[in-house]
Amino acid sequence: MKIGCPKEIKPQEFRVGLTPDAAREAVLHGHQVLVETGAGDGAGFGDDEYLAAGAQVLGDAAQVYDQAELIVKVKEPQPAERAMLRDGQVLFAYLHLAPDPDQTRDLLQSGVISIAYETVTDGRGGLPLLAPMSEVAGRLSPQVGSWALQKANGGSGVLLGGVPGVRPGNVVIIGGGVVGAAAARVAVGMGANVTVLDRSLPRLSYLDDIFMGRLNTQFATAGALADLLPPADLVIGAVLIPGAAAPKLVSRAQLGSMKPGSVLVDVAIDQGGCFETSRATTHQNPIYEVDGIVHYCVANMPGAVARTSTRALGNATLPYLLALADKGWHRAISDDAHLRAGLSTWRGRLTSAPVGQALGLAAITPDEVLAG
Structure with missing residues (x-):
C-alpha cells in the first residue's frame, strides 16, 4: 500500500504523523511510504532520516495526496487539505468532528474513509491513541x-x-x-x-x-x-x-x-x-x-513539545497503521472492533453516533458498513 504523510499546516503545529522509525517499519512490511519534504522538520526529523528509512520524499502535499492510498496525519485536515482528499482514500488522524461541522461536511463530500485516533478504543475501555x-x-x-x-x-x-x-x-x-x-x-x-x-x-x-x-x-x-x-x-x-x-x-x-x-x-x-x-x-x-x-x-497543546509528542504518538499508532496497510481498511476494522470504533466517515456516510448527535446528522454504525 502507498502510505502518505503530508506536512502539518495547522498554525504552530510542529508534530508529524509518521516518524522515520515508523516509516522504516512500514517499508519492511512491503509498503511504499511517501513523505512531503520538510514534514518532520518541526519535530527534529530531517528528510535524510526518512530517505534512510526507505521512504520517498516528495516535493509538495499535492503529490502526497494524489499518490497515497492511506494518509496518516496528526491534526484534522485543514480546508486546503480536505480539497485534496478523494473517494475511497483512507485518512487516519485526529479529527474531533463533533464541534466542527465544516470539516464533517467536507469529509462526507470527499467520500474519504476516515478513522479518528481519538475514538479508537482498547479492551480496558481506554482510548489508546488519545x-x-x-x-x-x-x-x-x-x-x-x-x-x-x-x-x-x-x-x-x-x-x-x-x-x-x-x-x-x-x-x-x-x-x-x-x-x-x-x-x-x-x-x-x-x-x-x-x-x-x-x-x-x-x-x-x-x-x-x-x-x-x-x-x-x-x-x-x-x-x-x-x-x-x-x-x-x-x-x-x-x-x-x-x-x-x-x-x-x-x-x-x-x-x-x-x-x-x-x-x-x-x-x-x-x-x-x-x-x-x-x-x-x-x-x-x-x-x-x-x-x-x-x-x-x-x-493543539502537545504541538509545543513536538519531538516528545511525535514519538509518543508514533509508538501508539504504529500497530494500527500497519494493520490498515497490511490488511486494507475493511479487513482491519473487521478483525479489530477497537479500531472499528474509530471509523468516522465512509464514502459520504457518517459512521459516528456521537458526532451525529452533536451536529444533528444521521449516522450509520461501522457494523452496518461491514454488512455492506
Whole structure:
C-alpha cells in the first residue's frame, strides 16, 4: 500500500504523523511510504532520516495526496487539505468532528474513509491513541497555567508553589482521567494545593492512593465546583466524552465569582471546550481575557513539545497503521472492533453516533458498513 504523510499546516503545529522509525517499519512490511519534504522538520526529523528509512520524499502535499492510498496525519485536515482528499482514500488522524461541522461536511463530500485516533478504543475501555497526547497535554497544563498567572501575561501574579511563609496557589482540576492525573502529577510536584473533581468514586480512590494524600479529591457536582472556583488560582478543564462535544461546566456568570487574574486552561478545547467562554487559540496567541479571567485554550497543546509528542504518538499508532496497510481498511476494522470504533466517515456516510448527535446528522454504525 502507498502510505502518505503530508506536512502539518495547522498554525504552530510542529508534530508529524509518521516518524522515520515508523516509516522504516512500514517499508519492511512491503509498503511504499511517501513523505512531503520538510514534514518532520518541526519535530527534529530531517528528510535524510526518512530517505534512510526507505521512504520517498516528495516535493509538495499535492503529490502526497494524489499518490497515497492511506494518509496518516496528526491534526484534522485543514480546508486546503480536505480539497485534496478523494473517494475511497483512507485518512487516519485526529479529527474531533463533533464541534466542527465544516470539516464533517467536507469529509462526507470527499467520500474519504476516515478513522479518528481519538475514538479508537482498547479492551480496558481506554482510548489508546488519545492517551499519549492526553498525557502530554495534562503535564503541560500546569506549566502553561503558571506562565499565564504571571502578572506580565495578565495573571494575578501568584506562584503556584508559593515560598516559605506564603501559601501556595490553589489548582482545581475538573476530571480525573488521563489528562487530570497527569496535570495533578505536575501541579503537585510544583507544590500547589491541588483538588481533583471526578464523578467516579473508584477513580478518586485510585488518585488518593497513588498521591498518598498529597492532593484533595472531591466528588464532582455543580455545587462542589461552585465552592472551589472563588479561591482557585488555576482551573484546568480535563473532561472528555469520547467523540462528543465537551460539556460546558463553568458558565460566564461564574467567572464573576473568581479572583481577577485567575486562569482557566481548557484541555478539552479540541472537543469544543468545557468552559462557556472558551474559544480555540494558537501557540502564537495562546491567551485572552474574559471578565478579568485569563483563558488558555490552545487546540493543539502537545504541538509545543513536538519531538516528545511525535514519538509518543508514533509508538501508539504504529500497530494500527500497519494493520490498515497490511490488511486494507475493511479487513482491519473487521478483525479489530477497537479500531472499528474509530471509523468516522465512509464514502459520504457518517459512521459516528456521537458526532451525529452533536451536529444533528444521521449516522450509520461501522457494523452496518461491514454488512455492506
